[in-house]
Amino acid sequence: MDYLGIVVALVVAASSIAIHLLSRAKKRQPANLPPGSLGLPVIGQSLGLLRAMRGGDGGSRWIQDRIDKYGPVSKLSLFGTPTVLLAGPAANKFLFFSSALSTRQPRSVQRILGENSILGLHGADHGRVRGALLEFLKPDMLKMYVGRIDAEVRRHVEENWAGRGTVTVLPLMKRLTFDIISALLFGLERGAVRDALAGDFARMVEGMWAVPANLPFTAFSRSLKASGRARRVLAGITREKKARRCQPEHRKAPSRSNDLITCLLGLTDGHGERLLSDEEIVDNAMVALIAGHDTSSILMTFMVRHLANDDATLAAMVQGKWPVASESIVPTCHGCS
Known part of the structure; x- marks a missing residue:
């Protein structure tokens, strides 16, 4: 048989196999799925x-276009995960009040944040980790953080705002938020380690909103x-x-936990066993860093x-009528972009 015949035979065989597999997949597809398409594998x-x-x-227009095309319930694929888009009051009620549903992050997000984070846990494990994190947010603990936050804000203003007529606010607020969170969650002071962690954090966030294709250029x-x-940085800190904590001087006079990792290390159950493992502490510290960053910086x-566009409010703050700041740390804002 010549080469042309071999090629033709291979093409026919491959086509037959492909048609067979597609027909089987179509037969296995449940008939009660909502309208819509899952698109290309992984990409969707x-x-x-x-x-x-x-x-x-x-993205509001994109979502509305899908609703107009498929109705209030449709299927699609986002970040490698089959997804159902729900819209309208009835869908919201079902989503928030149904006991049959549980929150779950896409597999790609779990790979970035860790397998032991609260985002991927359910039942007793979820309650255990949630209770541990809430220990760090008790009112008496929050009082301990005010001084550290104030110090970070003052340093940030002096280095990045003082003497400048115009500033680009959002990137500065993101870095300030990261610095505050790093200090409170990890006890991480200024320096090369915190700067490197800030860069890695930005790349992590970028990947959470990307197609989950693990290729070198993605x-x-x-x-x-x-x-x-x-x-690895957080594991080393832990x-x-x-x-x-195992040193004799700490056992004799244990200090109050002043960061999340120290707080979680000190939590024990009724039998004196640690409540969270090292891996759980690292993964949930990553989640806490992600969860508080964008919301705080955007706010x-x-x-x-608002202060840049409202001279009366800014003047009242600078003059000390508001107890949240003093003239020494509030710059004159000639313009914010």
Whole structure:
């Protein structure tokens, strides 16, 4: 048989196998799935959503177009995960009040943040980790953080705001938020380690909103590598703090926990056993860093924007009529972009 005949035979065989597999997959598909398409494997509708989110409306038009096309319930695939889009009051009621549903992050997010984070736990494990994290947020604990937050804010203003007529607020607020969270969660002071962690954190966030293709040139691949580096830093901090707790002077006069990792290391159950493992502490410290970053930085950005556009409010704050700041740390804001 000549080469042409072999090629034709292979093409026919491959086509037959493909048709057979597609027909079997079609037969196995349940008949009660909502309308819509899952799109290409792994990619799905992720690229379309990401493009829409970069637009002026944050993706609202993209979502509305799907609702107009398929109705209030439709299926799609986002970030490698089959997804159902629900819209409307009835869907919201079902989502928030149904006991049959449980929150779950896409597999790609779990790979970045860790397998032991509260985002992927359910039942008793979820309650155990949630209770441990809430210990750090008790009112008497929050009082301990005011001085440290104030010190970070004063340093940030003096280095990045004082003497400048115009500032780009959002990037500065993101870095300030990261510095505060790093100090409170990890006890991490200024320096090269915190700067490197800030860069890895930015790459992690970028990968959470990317197609989960682990290829060398993709944002997701860079995010996984950054997550590994950040995890090693936090694991090292955890080991250092655990070793410090075992020192004789600490056992004689234990100090109050002044950061999340130290607090979690000190929690025990009714039998004196540690409530969380080292891996659980690292993974949930990563989640706490992610969870508080964008919300806080965006809120502070809008606050600064309000002050920049409201001379009366800014003047009242600078003159000390508001007890939250003094003239020495509030810059004159000639413009914010």
